Amino acid sequence: MSTTRPLPEYPRPQLVRPEWLNLNGPWQFQAAGSGDAVPVRRTLRETVLVPFPVESALSGVARHEAAMWYRRTFTLPAGWTGRRVLLHFGAVDTVAAVYVNGRPVGTHRGGYDAFSFDITPQLVRGVNEVIVHVLDDTGEGGAPVGKQRLEPSGIFYAASSGIWQTVWLEPVAATHVSRLTLTPDVPGRALRATVQGTGQGRVHLTAKAGATVVGTATGELGQEIRLPVPAAHLWSPDDPFLYTLTVTVEQGGRTVDRVQSYFGMRSIGLATVNGWTRPVLNGKFVFQLGTLDQGYWPDGLYTAPTDDALKFDLVKHKELGFNMVRKHIKVEPQRWYYWADKLGLLVWQDMPSMMTELPVTPGAANEFVREYRRIIDQHRSSPAIVTWVNQNEGWGQFAQAPLAEAVRRWDPSRLVNNMSGINCCGARDGGNGDLADWHVYVGPSSPSPSARRAAVLGEFGGLGLRTPGHEWSPATSFSYEMQDTAADLNRRYLGLIGSLRPMIANAGLSAAIYTEITDVEGEVNGLLTYDRQVLKVDAARVRAAHRALIAASGAPSTRVPIRPGPVALGVPGGASFLLYTADPLQYGPLPASASVTDLLGATLVSVPGLADPTCTSFRSARDPQSYLRHRESLLHVEADDVTSLGFRQDATFCPQRSADGAGVTLVSYNFRAAAIRRYQGTLWLADPGGTQPWDGGSTYTRDVTWTIGAPPKP
Template identity: 45%
Template structure:
């Protein structure tokens, strides 16, 4: 979105510092229907966090941790020893960031964040390797286990793991996590940076969990549907040698089986594949096992995959994106994934699913995940319910300062994010840059993304016609798969297709409606306004009628309306920020969305 950042006029209570030991006494300024459940949960997000590589045995570490943080606490940037946690110690609810009400402390930009908790290794894990997983921590992380430095990581939006077996003892074990986040815009930070519009998010903000494995185990998998040859391309990377067996399943029926070795690509034939699409999001199950040289099973994981492809092609001479060989208008919502109680973290699994389910129920077939990533379970629900996902790369903001460091950080995290979400059939487009924010070397990065993942489309600089006033615009890179403009309110003025690029309206709409008692306590704004729910619905229906005209007669292939929910000062959501009020007549929204998408089917020969 193109709005200039504004200083948030938050209530003084909202950022009050609570320095004493507390038991989660914070009150959400704008609670959601899930706030109480999140606050009452002894273990938030108890669901298995990695659906595409799932084991039966694991231990969730979400919940109450000891916490000390702030500018005056010991430096948390790559420390050599853990904090001693003397003096006043607070309690923080993991995995909610310190800035959130759900964390229980609600402090602004701590910079130095120290977390501590103890656990006992289950007796059933005897003689096992123990892996600790962090699904997201902003930004520099250092882990200590029983006083020993066990690992470090830099990145805010990618997952990472450490084998902590050498540091464990019988009985009680103590973890100390040091997280350091300047939030200075010199690492990928999206809307959470200093030029972003909204509340910061730092420290631990996704699930922390433990998992036992044998000495030989499956480390990761890579899945690529190959519709042309009716097969699934598979790569399994392991720690330790052994024979790999993969079985594809349709319910309880075995579809195919294949064997391979560590790191080698192999294929599972999928005869007459059932295709994945928003209209029929069919998922095959996948079971992968790793056997020792004596034939015993060292590891076994469950996964799933969808058979679909996306590529550019010509439809009546017009360049368009084709899903499984057919053009489908991609009609979706800009989804920023912010929460009034959890900031970047949804309060519960039910809440995480809610936005996706609402989008589906309202007749859309696309989510543009804007300037952030989500937990793996978000993409699982998109895969299962049947929604396309465009995945943005969170922007850096000072790309021209210390370029050797900042640009390296961006490239590293971009690759890590792509690796994290490579296997999800819902993800069909990567968006490295948005509206020139933090844009550098866009043409080459677009080419690199396309080369690294040739199975998806790439939108190099979505909304290249917009640019913040503090930097020179990079503009249209001229390559990639989309020529993409953002038009508010629009939609006229949208891009038209080229010989090798489809036309996309990456953002449009943004029409606001004030809903008393459901707005963030700041000065609220939008690109335009309507006074009532009925008038806003009328306006939306008219905008979609115009989108249909552009699709039929100007070659438009993608239209993304701003936005799923209000976000802090912005009141241009289809839902209020607390998800309590549908701001339009959803049955009419669904009807026009489905009608326009149906018209796109008729364009196929």
């Protein structure tokens, strides 16, 4: 990594001009006091390496400051004379006031979106000075902060304050392109392009596949233009084909601006597939399997040390057979999305949350909405992004349903997730959007899809493995379920992936996101260590499991309907039954001279599922107010608590054809990987990949297989 010019790559891959000047590198720095005068032509006391957050080791400052000054000088290239000059910031956390040669040029609030100022009026010949005053309000509330905390612990991490993305200069004409909005219209065999810019001008668009021109179109700045793309080569994770796009602006027959871009042709939406509501990519359902990607690096925190480091995690996703990534509670530099577009990964993009510990004021909500709109506008041309995730687990939650409708208006071309983790942590489901999203640790499990929303598992897993010599904080390392060895981790992880397969076919699960791709600070849940030096899992076995799971997207359902009415749950090949004459429940044969009480103790009444009528609940034949349910891993018959959603879920089972074909398996509605198992004379809710004595093992398939028959008779 260069310490004089870090991150030298062009920072805006979808709107490229040949001339630019990178201002990354050493800047003067010092903490700011209240009432400070702008330090014009004054040497500041310290040096910071831009664009690394001041808390990061790479910045050279390595501490938090709530207010700070940045200063540097620059000289414009000779060839820029007579043109406008734009000063660009990829992102500054949180409030930036910018001065050029002592004169204010503008202020920006928001830590996750890019902004620019035309500094032409402030420029002088020769050496110019730029000063940036930054206020960071992490911990104060009122702005999206993601997982940043001044006192990081657990699942919250170090703050990343100040300038944290590339700073650069660019010469432009008075009339120039400022933003491209590129929306593929696969059914219409076209790209819908809006070229935003300053002034007025005639726009010419040329799309190429390699060296071959596939479409041209003309229009005006600020107006949508339809660019034909006949017989489109569709973009997908398995074939991430990108077209190149040249945009030219003319005035009076003279070219005044030309930029290079790219786009992908793909569609995303919802459709009914084999009776389930599914997300469909290019008209086809493909199970989306990815990880939670926090976007932290041990030396740079929010900022990757190099472009190769930024790309590295995405490459690992591809190598491990994932087809999706959830960018969690953070927005990345535009080059990250370029690599996702180019490598072929579907992206769920989270909006960074506000503080969980503070109430959401009207002003804070308005700021959240304004920043979210800008983020969507800046990244909406990426073909990789298929879902906007508005809020997470209720953190800083507000106006769930209205916000989802607003996002739909802003960008109707993508899916909207109103709340990831609607079952968790006090989250309130807005009831709209395209996805019903659960978080289950360790899991996996699945919500039920509806006619309007697909079912997704927004977070699961969190298996940990400590790796001495590669831990950020060995004394505080934690995970959701720690494994003792790499072999244990591989076995448990592959078991979780295997448990997803029946949920796809039988529960309508359409996506799953594992926590997480790398360790982060105290979390050791990663498939990779925080320093990216150690891959904890067997890459070949994991990739094979992932690719097989995705390939099974179209597998038929093995759900087995059970006719309502009296039934007995029997053991195949014998005369044993599920018995509820004792608690917890047991199984075995009826007495030789069975009484009416004995017979009723082996009889249940099948009814539509209390939590999901497409599944089944089993009512006691002796007490119509009591139902078969699981509690604390054991099976019981207990009185219905009609006010409890948890009871209704615990008392709902989704029968499916057993793996050995000898009967049915009664899968839990709310723990979709687990089923009713016979184990050492007692009935348990058991997970084939679980860690308890009653989980897994060589006899698991046999032990979870039941027959559904008529009740025994005297």
